Structures are given as C-alpha cells and as structure tokens.
Amino acid sequence: MTKVEQQKQPFNPLLAVLAALAALFFVFPLIGMITGAPWGNVLSVITSKSSLDALQLSLIASLSSTALALLFGFPLAWLLARGQFRGKVLLRGLVTLPMVLPPVVGGIALLLAYGRRGIIGEPMDKAFGISLPFTLAGVIVAESFVAMPFFVITAESGLRSMNRRLEDAARSLGARRLTVFRRVTLPLIWPSLAAGLVLTWARALGEFGATITFAGNLPGKTQTMPLAIYISQSSGKTDEAIALSLILVLVSLVVMIFRRQSSGAGAG
Amino acid sequence: MLEADIQLRLGKFSLDAAFTVAPGEVLALLGPNGSGKSTTLQALTGLLPLAAGRIVLDGTVLDDPAQRTRVAPEQRPIALMFQSYLLFPHLSALENVAFGLRARGTGKKTARQKAADALARVGLEDQAPKKPGAMSGGQQQRVAMARALVTDPKLLLLDEPLAALDVSTKSDVRRLLRATLRQSSAANILVTHDLLDAVALGDRMIVIQDGQIVQTGTPAAVTARPRSKYVADLTGVNLLRGTGRGTAVDLDGGGELICAGPVTGPTFAVIAPAEVSVHRQEPDGAAGNLWRGPVGDIELMGDRVRVRVEGTPAITAEVAPSAVDELKLDEGGELWASVNPAAVTVYPP
Numbered sequence: 001m002t003k004v005e006q007q008k009q010p011f012n013p014l015l016a017v018l019a020a021l022a023a024l025f026f027v028f029p030l031i032g033m034i035t036g037a038p039w040g041n042v043l044s045v046i047t048s049k050s051s052l053d054a055l056q057l058s059l060i061a062s063l064s065s066t067a068l069a070l071l072f073g074f075p076l077a078w079l080l081a082r083g084q085f086r087g088k089v090l091l092r093g094l095v096t097l098p099m100v101l102p103p104v105v106g107g108i109a110l111l112l113a114y115g116r117r118g119i120i121g122e123p124m125d126k127a128f129g130i131s132l133p134f135t136l137a138g139v140i141v142a143e144s145f146v147a148m149p150f151f152v153i154t155a156e157s158g159l160r161s162m163n164r165r166l167e168d169a170a171r172s173l174g175a176r177r178l179t180v181f182r183r184v185t186l187p188l189i190w191p192s193l194a195a196g197l198v199l200t201w202a203r204a205l206g207e208f209g210a211t212i213t214f215a216g217n218l219p220g221k222t223q224t225m226p227l228a229i230y231i232s233q234s235s236g237k238t239d240e241a242i243a244l245s246l247i248l249v250l251v252s253l254v255v256m257i258f259r260r261q262s263s264g265a266g267a268g
Numbered sequence: 269m270l271e272a273d274i275q276l277r278l279g280k281f282s283l284d285a286a287f288t289v290a291p292g293e294v295l296a297l298l299g300p301n302g303s304g305k306s307t308t309l310q311a312l313t314g315l316l317p318l319a320a321g322r323i324v325l326d327g328t329v330l331d332d333p334a335q336r337t338r339v340a341p342e343q344r345p346i347a348l349m350f351q352s353y354l355l356f357p358h359l360s361a362l363e364n365v366a367f368g369l370r371a372r373g374t375g376k377k378t379a380r381q382k383a384a385d386a387l388a389r390v391g392l393e394d395q396a397p398k399k400p401g402a403m404s405g406g407q408q409q410r411v412a413m414a415r416a417l418v419t420d421p422k423l424l425l426l427d428e429p430l431a432a433l434d435v436s437t438k439s440d441v442r443r444l445l446r447a448t449l450r451q452s453s454a455a456n457i458l459v460t461h462d463l464l465d466a467v468a469l470g471d472r473m474i475v476i477q478d479g480q481i482v483q484t485g486t487p488a489a490v491t492a493r494p495r496s497k498y499v500a501d502l503t504g505v506n507l508l509r510g511t512g513r514g515t516a517v518d519l520d521g522g523g524e525l526i527c528a529g530p531v532t533g534p535t536f537a538v539i540a541p542a543e544v545s546v547h548r549q550e551p552d553g554a555a556g557n558l559w560r561g562p563v564g565d566i567e568l569m570g571d572r573v574r575v576r577v578e579g580t581p582a583i584t585a586e587v588a589p590s591a592v593d594e595l596k597l598d599e600g601g602e603l604w605a606s607v608n609p610a611a612v613t614v615y616p617p
Contacts, residue, residue: 163354165350165352165354166354166356166357168313168315168341168354169348169350169354169356170356170367170371171315171341171342172313172341172342172344172346172347172348173342173347173367173368173371173372173415173419174342174343174368174371174372174419175342175367175368175371176342176371179371183367183371184356187358188357188358
C-alpha cells in the first residue's frame, strides 16, 4: 500500500492543555501510589501469610478461569464466527452481556443460577452434594463469568478476519482438516487468541464484585487479592492495602508490556 | 485426461458444463463475472459437490453422485493457482512450496529439497527464506506457481493467475507460465476473463455464460467466429443475429443486412468496425448497406476512434481521430453508416 504523506498537525493550545490534563489524570494515581507506599515494611506485608494466601488464590483462580475460557470459549467463538444458525445474534449478545453488566449484578445472577437455592445449584446440591458458593470453585465460576466474554469476542474477531480461502488453498494442497487447523488456521489466529487470553486473565485477576457476591470473602478460601485489598483498606490498614495493590500494579504492567509485544508480533 | 460433466445448483444459479482436457493441454475457460467459472473450479477441487454428472481424472472417479462416489478435496491430485495467490502469510516461500509435499506425507528434508528445486525453477532460489509479505506481486505469483507444480498434480487449475499483476510484470509471468505449462504433463485449466491470456496460454477455449457453455474451439476459431456478445465485445467486433432470406439477413432486432452471397436459416453476422464507414450526409450512389442513427458513445482505442451509431441495427464504426473533427462527432446528431456486403461474414449458429 502506498503511504499517505501525513500532514503535520498545527499546534493547537486548547487541544494540548486538555490532552495534558488527561495524561496527568492517569499519571498522578501511579505517583501517589509510589510516594504513599510504606516502603519500609512493604516486604513484610507482602510476605505475610494472609497476603501470600490471597496472592496464591488469585493466581490459581485467574489462571484456572483463563484455561476454562480457552477450553469452552474457543469452541463458542468458532461457532459464533463460522456457524450458521438462527439466534446467533442473540447468542452473541448473551455471551457478551457480562462485559457490560455491573459485576455485582453478575454475582447476584450467578447466585440465582448456581447458588444453593439456584435453578441449577439446588438440584446439583441435592443430587451430588456439590455447592459452589464460598468455595474456590465458586471464585473460578465468578471470574469465568465476567472474564470469558473477553476471550470469546477476541477469538471470534480473529477467526472472522482471517482469510478462509487460505484454508481452501491448504486443503487443495492435500492437507487434512486437522492439518489445516494446526498449520494454517491456528498460526494465523494465534495473535488474537494470545491477546484474548491476556485480556481474560487480567480481567479475572482484578475481579471483585461478582466474586464477593457469589463466593464470599473467606480468607485463605475465597479471598482473592482485590478482596484482601478492599478489606484492608476498609478496616483502616491502609499501608497493607497499598502494599498489596503494588503487587497488582506490577502484574498489570507486565501484562501490558507482554500484550504490546504479542500484538506487535501479530502485525509483523 | 480429465473428463468432466459438471451439473450443480447454487441457489438460483445452475451450472451445466461438460468438457475434457488432455494431459499437457491448456483449456482456457473464458466468461464474464458470475458465469460459473469459479463454480466449475470449486466442483473440480471438491469444495462443491456435484448434483449430477461426473468427474473422472486419469481413470479415477473423483465425483459421481449417481454412484455416491466422492473423493475429498485433499485426496484429489489437483493443484490450484489463485488470482490472490493465497500464499500462507506466516510461512516462508520455501515452507509455502513445501506445504503440499509435507501434507501428502513427504519427509521434512526431502520436501524442503524439492521445494528449493521448485523455487529455483521459477528463478526465486534467493527468496526462499522470505515471507510472502516481503515479496513483490510477481514474485508471489511465481512462488504460487512453484507451490502448485511441486506436487506433480494430474490437474492444474489456474484461477485468473495474472489478473492481479501490473502490465510490466504480467508479460514476464505469462511467458514463464506458458513455458511451464508446455512442459507439464498435467491437464491444465485456465480460468480468465482476459482474452489475451486465453489466446496466449490456451490450446483450446471454452466460453461459458450463465452456467452454460456457449462456444468451444481453438482461440483462433473462437475469436474469428464469436457466438456470444461477450466474446464479440472482447474481440471488438459487431456481432448480429438474424435469419437468411436470399442474399440478405433479417436481423433479430430489426433492420436487414445485405451479404455477398446467399444465406439460409438462422445465422450470425460479424462486421469488423474498420469495415463500417460513417458519413454526415447521405452518401451518393452507395451500394449495399446504408442506414442511419444517432451518435452514441465515442471511445479512443489506441490510435483509432470507435463511434457507436445507434441505428437499426446499432453498430460500432472505427474511424481515424481526424474524423472526430471532420464529422463533428462530439456535436451528436445523426450519422449514416455504410457497410460493403463483402465485409459481412456470416456463419450458422
């Protein structure tokens, strides 16, 4: 494609001031966090048993729900991208609803479906004695509900934007369907899948509303990092809250850098 | 040897085309957009099942709905070259060429060696590690050629292989393609809507329109005696249809043409635009065909000008550029067209 010579934007003072304010709006919270952190005892707070428990729980739950998103979300994305059936638009709307739904509402909805008295939860409890609320499994369910849609729509858009005639070309060259998938489809949509997984994981890691509503806030059992931070903050242990927050800031930064790199590799 | 009798329906469109292609022969499939060219290819590759008829390649039945036989696309010894190349963007040129060999079970090392040889044959040995995105259109087309030929297909399908190339690259690639096709022992089908490609590369030509074959023959025969408006437009001649009456032809759309000899029954009549003279005033003592009509489209073709006279019949005349001024063609109005009966070629449909 020919490159269009970009005209240099003339300097616009109003634009510059507003943009600068917007940038500062994002910068100050970070600065506040760094200056306000109790650097003297950050290490002891972070390495305390309750923090490590919360961190471990957060990692296990967020990685599990990311894995579940891949396992169940990819087939769903495939169906949405390539299936031809009635009600597809409706299905896509339902699947992506949790992205715009307030998470705490999602938690209530989860309770009504999979809670002890829920339409699925009650028979499940009676038949197998399985109950999700106040368990790690409950945390994973809550995080999956909120985070999986991110994977589904990213994977779906990847599948949609790939040139399907490349698959026909591969078949005409003698490749079986599975070979076509492994050697053509998967490498081509991989950047989308990776971006979707990262988004999903980040969303699951930060999940608060649905988790506390559906799975409760049991330290060492269902209390993930965001919950621990909130509890510390509201019970006056500000230093602890800041120290725990720093860990999540660090994780988010790493994720962002990784995402930039993977999307850059996808474009090139 | 390919023996194809393709009958299928796609929504409102139905395709019914039977033809054969001998090994080493290049059959050019010419037709306007939506005529059924691509559908024919998809039926041959197996991406579309036949409703009736059958496809046999070198004695092997590939598709025969009556016998419920159908070979999967990946098991047909067919290779394709596409207008958009369809090279795999994530694989190097070498891996693109090796793909078909690997998919059909050749070992990695052998496949790479054969792929390197195939790239060398199209003059791209030094481009092997490059990805398609880093190559020019002509180079990509040559990689596509190597990828198609390296598997030794029994049938090679070329889908508008030159359409996306610019004019300067086109003739180079066309030359390479012609040389390559001459050497191959595959049956070749070239799908195109470019008459020059069909004439330059095809041994035989099929003209397809609305899912039906309207004409077959050598490129020379087809272009000399077009049987469809589509081909007549491509070659730039006036094609008229009518019924013979003595030495005249009553034209289907009204009007008549006087010919040099007797004509009977339904007939085509072809008049080259250069044989049509145009005048502002009724010419004195003109013998033969003379009629008039309003000035239609005026078009510059190289160093000649083509002007349409919208009379009965409507006809295109070719004049020197100076005539535009002399006859004041851009002012519109009425023109007289005259054609010598000896310049009318007639042949039965």
